[in-house]
Amino acid sequence: MNTLHQAMAHPGIAIGLAALAAVCFAGAAVLQHRAVTAEHTPGGHVDPHSRDGLTRAGLVAAARTPGWLFGLALAAGGTTLHALALVLAPLSVVQPIGVLAVPIAVLISMRRTHRRPTAGVVVGVVLAVTGVAVFVLTAAGSATSTPAADSAMALAGAIVALVVVAFAALGLARSGWVRCVALATGGAVAFGLVSALMRAVSQLVTTGASAIISPAVLTALGGLVAALLAGGWLVQQAFAAGAPEVVVACMTVVDPIVAVLLGVVLLGEGASTPVVIWLQLLVAAGLAVVGVVALASHHPDALARREAAALAGVPATRPAPRSASRSSVGSGSRREHVLHRR
Template sequence: MTWAIAIALTGAFCLALGSALQERDAIRAPGASVARLGFLLHLARRPRWLLGSLAAATGVCLHLVALSAAPLTIVQPLGVTGLLFAIVLSALFNRQRIRLGQLLAGAAVMVGLVGLLTLFPHSADPPVLPVPVALALTGGVAAVGTAGYLVAHWIPAGPRAVLLAVFGGAALGTTSALTRVVAVGAATDLTAVFSWLTLLAVAIAVFGGLLQQNAYRTGHFAAAYATLLVVDPVVGAGIGVLVLGEAVPTTPLAQLLAAGAVLLAVAGTTVLARAENRNPEVARHFPTPSVTDLVHTTPGDPR
């Protein structure tokens, strides 16, 4: 199990490295402060962003390898250590001082999320998700996420980072739930990969990626990454409970501790969102608009 723990930690580092590499290109990409779908096509042509994507994909693969040799209750919490890696790497890449307050807030998010992941029981029963239910689920997440994307044009950068990361995390959490169903089915029948669930997983993953990169684009990388780390597994667990019939903490003590863990993670994320050391490149690419600009600019305007 020792090697599985080492692999899980390496995977967490790779995920954090990939996201930190993607941040700068997300900020530098042309377009409005909340970019459209073509923004992803632009990023896909940037070598550093592609390198970040490769690092993130490596992290996911290492996470899956670790899961094959160690329990979910051990591997999932280890993945949360990526938040501290991400805070440090982003500061180093942007030549900023690493602030103690950010590290403490990141640690609070980690402790809260580890507690939440540990308290939720993990079912071994094969999940079943009918296609009509999957369509309703992904459609609902996409509709709510689109509304959040539109609202994001009108709010300040800090809250915008958290808002976009919340909906991006919800989309990626939905992707995780769909992928789990497909993966379990493919373990016994490889043709299960060629299904509507796979197509829905890819579509909602692309949508989540758009929101995720726009969250990084705000310059509040630590807040965005922390929010994604919290929302993704919470939404995945919620889908498991509400749709796939998985279990929840049953004792009053476990429920109280789970609620406390959520509050701790939210508090840490709030501190990160309010941090003043925003990526300095944002000010050069997205100057603070005047009152006249705000009146005459509409959502999606490239100015």
């Protein structure tokens, strides 16, 4: 096993696998978003102020559709490719490549809806992709890995859990694109922990530091499954609140940033990184975050929500009285539905 790992341990192979995974994730996001939206907004009546999440019955109904199941298969394939890439290369090399899913998702949505992206969407995508590209190129030069300590994995898991709960609470308390971004960010943070634990387990097993059935490995796998389930639920809720490109952007920007930070904590991947490099990473991450906000706030779906909110005389990202919410379901929400699922 070690011989095969050494033979394949080339950055180019890991990058190729991660790029293929990004294609799978983009396709999965578009397909599952379409299925979830169809169940969450029966008849096409979308309340731009609603804070109602996707119910369990709605999620079960969406999960029975061919589109959602095909999206799940694509996501599983992408996860497998991503896991293989993490075995072959450090987190800071593999994770940021997933940002390719953002322009891919935009292209898929353009083809499906027969519309061109707005200038704000283009700027958001460019900023997000550029920020993460600079992030990975800067981080890759000093990335090294060591087996993770049990205490470090436990601490990282506890911190991530608190962050995920905070974003989930924010998202569930708001509406509009803020809800979508907060829920998708919470899911991305959870998935960042999944990637970090994948890499940690691979390091423990391939280096011989722990057996595959050791308590450390089994605990890490348990945390991985819990984070995967939590992240998956939050992402489905985000699909019900916003466009697939926005959800993909949040995931592919936040996920690598969280994973790289966890790589530093768990695996010592940044132990020899100079301060000036960390400053460059911070600027690149900030650029990517600005890109996500621009994409979310200028997406046609978000613009339609704001127009519907303006007709009702209520801010688009805050809850409205029931009467105002229902009165806004008319022309503005129908226009949003056409944009969203045309």
